[in-house]
Amino acid sequence: MFGSVERYSPAAGRRGAGSLGGRLLRVLLIALILYLVVSRFLASSYKIESVSMEPALRPADRVIVSVLSFGARVPFTGTWLPGTELPARGDLVVVQPPFTGEPSLIARILEPLASFLTLQKVTLHRDIYGSRVNGYMVKRLVGMPGDTVRLASFALFVKPRGGSSFLPEQQIVPVRYEIRTAQDAQGWSSTFPFSGNTQEITLGDNQYFLLGDNRTESSDSRSWGPLTRDRIIGKVIYRYWPPASFGSP
Numbered sequence: 001m002f003g004s005v006e007r008y009s010p011a012a013g014r015r016g017a018g019s020l021g022g023r024l025l026r027v028l029l030i031a032l033i034l035y036l037v038v039s040r041f042l043a044s045s046y047k048i049e050s051v052s053m054e055p056a057l058r059p060a061d062r063v064i065v066s067v068l069s070f071g072a073r074v075p076f077t078g079t080w081l082p083g084t085e086l087p088a089r090g091d092l093v094v095v096q097p098p099f100t101g102e103p104s105l106i107a108r109i110l111e112p113l114a115s116f117l118t119l120q121k122v123t124l125h126r127d128i129y130g131s132r133v134n135g136y137m138v139k140r141l142v143g144m145p146g147d148t149v150r151l152a153s154f155a156l157f158v159k160p161r162g163g164s165s166f167l168p169e170q171q172i173v174p175v176r177y178e179i180r181t182a183q184d185a186q187g188w189s190s191t192f193p194f195s196g197n198t199q200e201i202t203l204g205d206n207q208y209f210l211l212g213d214n215r216t217e218s219s220d221s222r223s224w225g226p227l228t229r230d231r232i233i234g235k236v237i238y239r240y241w242p243p244a245s246f247g248s249p
Contacts, residue, residue, distance in 0.1 A: 046236075051214055053213050053214060054180060057092075063240070067234040070234060080230075097227070139211060141210055145206060148200055153197065196216075207227065207228060
């Protein structure tokens with residue numbers, strides 16, 4: 001009777017572990033590339049983190065944003081790809097407010113990686129003072145290039161380009177939505193940035209006026225002014241969380 005001894009080679013074990021690690025690395029790299037392509041050129045998901053768009057969108061809601069709708073910017077360039085439509089009055093859009101400042105080259109490179117590895121829980125965006133902030137907001141597009149707009153008691157009045165009179169926003173915006181307002185606090189001046197009243201503003205050829213539906217709890221164009229097209233990231237098309245609220249917001 002012959003005996004046999006099965007010998008285990010430590011080198012073979014290391015090769016197997018290395019092979020597994022290599023496969024996992026390749027899978028992670030492919031997933032990252034797919035994430036970058038889809039999120040930068042097609043669609044991405046966002047989590048609502050404020051009450052500024054209530055009741056249409058509430059904190060913890062998650063939405064799908066179409067980057068393809070308005071066209072994506074080619075990373076690290078000023079070139080924009082053509083979109084399937086133009087920004088329209090009443091659209092819910094994701095914007096990059098001007099107080100975030102222009103991110104550095106390193107931040108622009110690392111931001112997608114941080115977002116991917118932390119499931120969008122970490123951002124490298126900073127405001128003009130260097131403090132870390134959420135680099136994106138969801139707002140409603142209500143003023144178009146060439147419009148003259150003003151607010152009275154939190155309601156927007158719009159005089160379109162070439163028009164002769166102001167029209168209330170609910171008459172000129174084709175989308176139905178609820179506006180939440182509250183009375184100004186005692187002593188609050190109508191000239192303050194978050195007041196429900198503003199002077200007339202005429203928008204330039206590349207400027208848009210954006211507001212939150214919850215007017216008293218929103219940081220928007222009343223305080224940081226109109227936004228240019230390059231600050232509009234994409235169009236909110238679906239809410240997928242919570243499941244009971246699935247559908248167009």
